[in-house]
Amino acid sequence: MSHRSRASKVRQHVHCESCYSRRCRARVEVSVSCSITSCRLHCGALFHLCKEEDHLLLCPNVRVPCLNAGYGCPVQMPRSSQAGHLKVCPASVVCCTMDWLRWPTDETHPHSNIALQEKVLKENDGQVKALDLAMALVDQSDLFSRLKMRPLxxxxMDKEEEAEEEKKREEEKKEKIAVGGFVSDIPNNGANEDLVTSVSAENSSYANQAEETVQPNVSQKAVIDKDKYNLFEMMFSMERGACEVAQQNLNHPKQAGEKVGSDTNERPVMETNAAEDGEHCPQLDTSKTGHAPWQEGxxxxxxxxxxPQEYNMYIVHHGRMLVSFGQIAACTPREKDFVYGSLEPIPVQTLRSFKIPDSYHYRQRAHLYDAAARAQSETRSVDTSDLGASEEDWFSDEATTTLLGYAEEEVMGHKISETKAIDGLYIDIGTQTHAFHSAPFKRKTTLAEVTVDKPVKLHLQLQAESVNSRHSRATCVFTFLCGHTFHRREFATHFRNVHSEIQTCLSGWFEQRCPLAYLGCTYSRRRFQPSTHDATVTYDQQLRSFNLRPTVVTSSGNDSQTAGGKDKLSSLPYEVLCHMATFLDSLSLSQLALVSRLMRQVCSSLLQDRGMVTLRWERKTESHGGAKWRAKPVWEFSRLFSSVDLWQMADAPPISAHLKVCPYYETRVHSEPVPLPSMSDKHKCSQERMSLVNLFKSNQ
Known part of the structure; x- marks a missing residue:
């Protein structure tokens, strides 16, 4: 609170800190106790004067902001009224999370209602009165705005735009990848210099081969750390060089002892002599005596x-080198199909990006494919004109093909003509070519942008399904969300009337169609209406919500206009208009506010009691060039129509009355008798009736 009492700056007294009696009779002494006073807001509390500031933090009569003040509620009220205000707080809103599934239309199904949809859309020029068809069209427009063309x-895609994006990605990769050389400095000593140098030269050739393989893979994806790779290669070189030196010392212990016992001052001379003698001496045959991984046997x-323990430990530590030098066979999916020539790291990003390693060598795999069992074929040069189809027939409809591709991925779990890898060499490559008039597409092109200039056509089923654990909104693109915001006291009414009673009962119960609708009949009737008043349920495609429209009898004369050019409703006093607006539901108030400025002022007077406030985040650019997101409170009315507690059957003729005049209901009258399956020529002359047992015996 901004107001502070005069005793707020004074430290509490010794007696007052532990005194809670309303009838305290302690003497008033400096730094000991103070006088008893009552709350100036008349809440009835008595306390020492030095505790007045603490009492204001708990006083029920202090005016405080609403608990939802941070969400836009501007109401100030006594602290005791905060709990009761939450029931009518305009910032206490709920977003409806009701979701449902709607799959693409199956054109092969004989009762898919495609003829009905095309005829209804053609007759009404896009303005549909049927509830299920209007709602399906809104869901379709929402789906088209979410489907991207690039994944399928x-x-x-546009080659120029793709080239620019690829160039940007390459520049980003070049900045992230640090290219370094192989480490060639290997510690060595005296007599081992010549041997280690030869080993380093041999491993440098391996390193160059590995670098040629690693470099293109690094350009694809930065998954290989070249520093670690170089370190491993250096360790391999040092280990191999040490094995060679140890083997030489075992074969010539005398020379090794002399070298060890010599003086350090004579080491450079001995190293030079050993290097000179190595050029004339023949190489020693150590292939049958050593324990190095590259030696035979x-x-x-x-x-x-x-x-056995030492042998197993040797295999564990040197297994990679034993595989590299062919001492043991590589572990492959099928025995002895492939062997390794050299080890190379290959990043596997996806199934399509898998590359067959160059180190794989093919061995006797032809026996798995019997050439005699293959179908006989011959090579011919053919063209699309040989199929007898025009060039226009090869172009597909973007909406139908795209929905089919996404449905295949959602239901079957993979794309159409997905590439499948049998093993490292054999891959079944699936190809699917498409030709569209609107191709090529931009990078962020959606299906709604492609079909914006085309006539309206429904590609989704009229029947909606409930969401299950497999097809949820997080994974399935064919899931739709209600998403409307309501006040907390309105949410129960909305869910019961809209989702439980209207939406789930559209197919044949709330709205009934002609049984011959699949042939093209557009007749339908609403079976239910509110029991309290005469009204019909409609669906507003712009608001994407159901509405309850009362049946009003319009007069034949033009009495709505006055001499001043205004309607009679606007000529009423402002107070009367405000009183009349209190009888309207939230959806009617939101539409009435769009009529005129006067009606907007009338409806705005009810925002505190009937409206709701939400935060709308907007991105604003600062003067220095930066941008910030700021929340702005927005007042609005919800999309809730008048509550319907009970529905009754509408006074409309049944479907059977329509079938008598339905143009698609053709009756066929058969005047001639039709013989039953059991009747035949041999039974016509027989007067005795054949039993079922005799019938089967005669057939035998």
């Missing part, structure tokens, strides 16, 4: 020289 047709010698 990447080959039909190493596994047989290891089984004799090492214990």
């Amino acid at each position: 047709y990447p080959e039909l 190493v596994l047989d010698r290891l089984r004799e020289d090492l214990t």
